[in-house]
Amino acid sequence: MSTRCQxxxxxxxxxxxxxxxxxxxxxMKLKSLPDDFEVEELSDFPLRGGSYAVYLLTKKSLxxxxxxxxxxxxxxxxxxxxxYGGMKDKHAITRQWVTIHRGPRHDLKQxxxxxxxxxxxxxAFGPHDIRAxxxxxxxxxxxxxxxxxxxxxxxxxxRDGVPNYFDDQRFGSLGASGEFIAKPWxxxxxxxxxxxxxxxxxxxxxPGDRAEKETIRELxxxxxxxxxxxxxxxxxxxxxxxxxxxxxxxEALALMRQDMRSLWLAAFQSDLWNLILSSWLQQQxxxxxxxxxxxATANVPFFSELTDAERATLTEPLLPLPSARLHLExxxxxxxxxxxxxxxxxxxxxxxxxxxxxxxxxKGERSALLLPRELRxxxxxxxxxxxxxxxxxxxxxxxxxxxxxLVKRLMAVVSDTATP
Numbered sequence: 001m002s003t004r005c006q007x008x009x010x011x012x013x014x015x016x017x018x019x020x021x022x023x024x025x026x027x028m029k030l031k032s033l034p035d036d037f038e039v040e041e042l043s044d045f046p047l048r049g050g051s052y053a054v055y056l057l058t059k060k061s062l063x064x065x066x067x068x069x070x071x072x073x074x075x076x077x078x079x080x081x082x083x084y085g086g087m088k089d090k091h092a093i094t095r096q097w098v099t100i101h102r103g104p105r106h107d108l109k110q111x112x113x114x115x116x117x118x119x120x121x122x123x124a125f126g127p128h129d130i131r132a133x134x135x136x137x138x139x140x141x142x143x144x145x146x147x148x149x150x151x152x153x154x155x156x157x158x159r160d161g162v163p164n165y166f167d168d169q170r171f172g173s174l175g176a177s178g179e180f181i182a183k184p185w186x187x188x189x190x191x192x193x194x195x196x197x198x199x200x201x202x203x204x205x206x207p208g209d210r211a212e213k214e215t216i217r218e219l220x221x222x223x224x225x226x227x228x229x230x231x232x233x234x235x236x237x238x239x240x241x242x243x244x245x246x247x248x249x250x251e252a253l254a255l256m257r258q259d260m261r262s263l264w265l266a267a268f269q270s271d272l273w274n275l276i277l278s279s280w281l282q283q284q285x286x287x288x289x290x291x292x293x294x295x296a297t298a299n300v301p302f303f304s305e306l307t308d309a310e311r312a313t314l315t316e317p318l319l320p321l322p323s324a325r326l327h328l329e330x331x332x333x334x335x336x337x338x339x340x341x342x343x344x345x346x347x348x349x350x351x352x353x354x355x356x357x358x359x360x361x362x363k364g365e366r367s368a369l370l371l372p373r374e375l376r377x378x379x380x381x382x383x384x385x386x387x388x389x390x391x392x393x394x395x396x397x398x399x400x401x402x403x404x405x406l407v408k409r410l411m412a413v414v415s416d417t418a419t420p
Contacts, residue, residue, distance in 0.1 A: 061091060
């Protein structure tokens with residue numbers, strides 16, 4: 001069944017109502033300070049000489065794409081020459097690996113980031129070079145009771161883990177309509193896809209972007225007038241193309257940055273995978289032990305704990321990412337994928353991009369459960385909020401897993417056990 005927030009089905013279980021946080025939990029503060037959320041990439045990337053300069057990028061209150069853009073501009077380097085493995089949180093202190101083909105062999109320091117030269121490599125750094133990520137997270141402004149419950153959950157978390165959902169950071173490209181750009185793109189509605197990319201309001205927009213999008217919305221289709229009203233920007237260059245080719249939305253979409261188009265596909269594919277995992281968990285676990293949690297795109301089930309049989313069933317499976325390239329044997333898993341996609345008005349064969357061919361859905365598998373390693377949880381008096389407690393979490397997660405999913409599970413279980 002579909003678990004999307006805006007249209008739950010008549011068949012929904014009791015868990016689907018998103019938990020309501022008690023007052024002493026709802027006031028929990030995350031990322032009160034940049035130091036409260038730290039992420040460090042762990043890698044065995046070999047420094048054995050070559051034409052790729054290797055750096056450690058340390059950034060604070062800055063997203064990875066913005067940091068890479070700043071590096072490219074400061075050193076006058078083509079963006080395509082810069083490679084990295086993962087998108088790291090903006091509102092945090094993060095450390096990640098970066099390579100630049102024929103890059104400078106020295107450091108770079110700016111206000112919100114620093115590149116520290118490490119040596120040379122014979123290839124670019126990529127996502128598969130990330131072994132894991134180490135996290136340090138501080139949850140603040142808690143009263144004593146929920147703080148104690150969180151600390152007491154350490155053994156259960158270490159044993160059972162949590163559902164390995166993609167979290168809200170994955171869906172930053174999702175605008176006010178809740179419609180993924182990749183969906184009309186796959187279905188061949190290039191004008192709708194382009195409108196979502198160029199014109200739709202997004203809560204993460206900066207003031208300048210917000211103003212440009214408003215102009216494009218108001219003057220959509222009046223391309224000459226629209227161009228005259230826009231400042232020089234990447235959006236204006238696409239509008240310029242439409243002045244000469246007013247109906248060639250497909251080609252105009254291809255003018256968008258390739259890495260951005262790849263992010264749109266990844267966001268849509270991740271949302272579909274979340275819905276598949278959600279439905280699969282409902283099949284495997286007694287609904288009495290499921291807790292509904294609100295993500296950016298769906299209400300999804302978490303579990304309070306697992307039985308031995310459930311743990312054996314859930315620990316090993318890898319659920320494949322949905323795409324037209326996926327070929328499942330007839331059976332329950334294929335039926336599950338087809339049903340989830342049908343609820344979204346799609347089929348597996350439609351999950352592909354016909355044009356342009358430089359962006360495509362990923363092929364691979366993802367663990368159903370996220371199992372934290374080296375998990376430590378402790379509480380202390382909160383030095384920012386008088387009379388309250390802070391809880392510090394330290395753990396290591398495999399690449400591609402979201403620490404905030406672990407935090408949401410903690411808060412959901414505290415709420416569930418505290419609510420009469």
